[in-house]
Amino acid sequence: MEVNTFLAFDIGATSGRAVVMTFSKDQFEMKEIHRFSNGIMELHGRYYWDIYHIYKEIKKALCYCGKENIHLTSIGIDTWGVDFGLIGADGVLLALPRAYRDSFTEGVPEKFFQQRMSQMDVYKRTGIQIMNFNSLFQLYQMKEEHYSPLEQAAKALFIPDLLSYLLTGNCVCEYTDASTAQLVNPYTKEMDAELLCAAGVSTSLFEKIVFPGTVVGSLTDSLSKETGVGSIPVIAVAGHDTASAVAAVPTTDRNFAYLSSGTWSLMGIETEEPIISEESYQENFTNEGGIDGTIRFLKNITGMWLLERCREEWKREGKDYSYTELIALMEKEAPFRSLVNPNAACFANPQNMQDAISQFCRDSNQSEPETVGQYVRCIFESLAFSYRKVLTFLKQVAPFPIHRLHVIGGGAKNDFLNQLVADVIQLPVVAGPSEATAVGNGLVQARAAGLVCDRWEMRRFILSSLSPQIFVPQKEFEMYKDAYQKFLSLTSK
Ligand SMILES: C[C@H](O)[C@H](O)[C@@H](O)C(=O)CO
Numbered sequence: 001m002e003v004n005t006f007l008a009f010d011i012g013a014t015s016g017r018a019v020v021m022t023f024s025k026d027q028f029e030m031k032e033i034h035r036f037s038n039g040i041m042e043l044h045g046r047y048y049w050d051i052y053h054i055y056k057e058i059k060k061a062l063c064y065c066g067k068e069n070i071h072l073t074s075i076g077i078d079t080w081g082v083d084f085g086l087i088g089a090d091g092v093l094l095a096l097p098r099a100y101r102d103s104f105t106e107g108v109p110e111k112f113f114q115q116r117m118s119q120m121d122v123y124k125r126t127g128i129q130i131m132n133f134n135s136l137f138q139l140y141q142m143k144e145e146h147y148s149p150l151e152q153a154a155k156a157l158f159i160p161d162l163l164s165y166l167l168t169g170n171c172v173c174e175y176t177d178a179s180t181a182q183l184v185n186p187y188t189k190e191m192d193a194e195l196l197c198a199a200g201v202s203t204s205l206f207e208k209i210v211f212p213g214t215v216v217g218s219l220t221d222s223l224s225k226e227t228g229v230g231s232i233p234v235i236a237v238a239g240h241d242t243a244s245a246v247a248a249v250p251t252t253d254r255n256f257a258y259l260s261s262g263t264w265s266l267m268g269i270e271t272e273e274p275i276i277s278e279e280s281y282q283e284n285f286t287n288e289g290g291i292d293g294t295i296r297f298l299k300n301i302t303g304m305w306l307l308e309r310c311r312e313e314w315k316r317e318g319k320d321y322s323y324t325e326l327i328a329l330m331e332k333e334a335p336f337r338s339l340v341n342p343n344a345a346c347f348a349n350p351q352n353m354q355d356a357i358s359q360f361c362r363d364s365n366q367s368e369p370e371t372v373g374q375y376v377r378c379i380f381e382s383l384a385f386s387y388r389k390v391l392t393f394l395k396q397v398a399p400f401p402i403h404r405l406h407v408i409g410g411g412a413k414n415d416f417l418n419q420l421v422a423d424v425i426q427l428p429v430v431a432g433p434s435e436a437t438a439v440g441n442g443l444v445q446a447r448a449a450g451l452v453c454d455r456w457e458m459r460r461f462i463l464s465s466l467s468p469q470i471f472v473p474q475k476e477f478e479m480y481k482d483a484y485q486k487f488l489s490l491t492s493k
Pocket residue numbers: 012013079080081082100180241242264266300
């Protein structure tokens with residue numbers, strides 16, 4: 001029986017993992033073979049990604065496959081969006097990639113709209129939500145600052161493409177990740193030359209766009225030998241992690257919304273065409289690229305980043321809480337004591353997250369959290385209400401009825417939050433797979449190998465291999481009404 005084995009690298013803002021997916025006939029098995037930490041590093045006031053750390057961790061996973069004689073059919077890499085590395089004409093990486101949480105782009109969109117192109121024009125051209133760290137604004141500000149790596153750069157490679165370049169020596173520009181940049185036209189699916197010009201960079205800075213399933217190249221000879229896995233092809237999968245996750249939503253129809261829950265909460269719907277309107281502009285929704293030419297119409301919500309930062313702070317105070325312990329502490333606390341707007345600018349990259357949450361509560365005349373449990377409850381309840389607010393708009397614009405919410409990614413393992421969300425949105429929550437991003441990565445490789453034909457067959461595959469958990473509403477929304485009104489007052493512009 002023919003067996004195909006794919007190696008999926010899913011690298012997020014706080015951690016990365018290598019997952020081996022083995023396909024035989026109509027089943028697949030997956031095994032995480034390596035997990036490693038990731039994070040931004042500060043240097044002289046600037047924040048970077050340590051791309052060489054990530055490269056070394058990728059090599060460790062390849063060496064493991066070589067040592068264990070795992071015969072790989074191909075490799076695929078997905079990561080977070082918007083960030084990129086700069087390559088010189090001689091192929092050398094000129095600097096560590098800047099990190100989107102670096103504050104050098106704060107206030108830059110406003111400057112760009114004044115000096116180069118209006119906000120409405122930028123939105124109409126890309127359909128992408130305005131966020132200061134979008135690649136368009138990073139490039140424009142680098143140009144303004146005469147950032148030496150950009151001055152020397154011949155190519156810019158988004159992070160998944162940069163890692164594929166380090167493995168193969170070939171440069172590509174994969175569509176789904178490029179779509180997060182605010183540089184791509186969602187109708188032509190090509191880079192917008194006028195936007196590149198407005199940012200002050202040449203159109204040759206980016207390679208021609210390729211689509212998920214494209215072969216980037218094979219591992220370099222030195223890597224093939226060093227790792228012992230041989231010259232394995234590297235596939236450009238849905239390079240934007242959220243695109244890989246959405247590809248793996250275990251569904252057989254389109255009447256759903258999804259929530260990809262991790263450091264960020266990405267909440268949206270899958271459509272055939274972009275939704276670019278006065279309303280989507282006012283609500284700042286985005287039209288990122290998906291597989292099979294689809295659009296991911298969604299909104300970024302600052303997700304578990306709030307809790308991840310608090311956990312780091314408690315850890316520095318000597319208290320390394322597990323998620324189970326945090327949930328237990330949270331359940332002891334009274335509900336809706338304090339709420340925050342997760343997307344408030346003060347939470348982007350504060351010195352201290354607990355202080356930022358307390359300050360937000362003080363500024364909005366609310367009780368400040370005083371215990372670990374109260375901080376966790378504040379975060380979970382604020383996220384649940386954020387999801388209800390976003391879903392309300394999605395229901396208004398979706399060209400189909402939304403019957404359920406699929407929660408995928410690490411957040412799908414949070415039963416307390418899944419049940420609270422089902423109660424607050426008054427719809428069933430279908431939770432899992434928690435490794436949806438790696439699954440989507442592997443399935444796009446399987447499609448490139450001709451094992452599956454489209455996203456619907458991919459999703460049937462998942463449904464036959466993984467059984468998601470279902471949370472149905474158990475409480476009337478009535479009991480949340482007052483708290484939700486308070487939340488809406490905190491998020492109104
Ligand atoms: C900047 C964020 O990384 C991006 O908007 C988000 O979509 C993402 O990539 C989450 O991993």
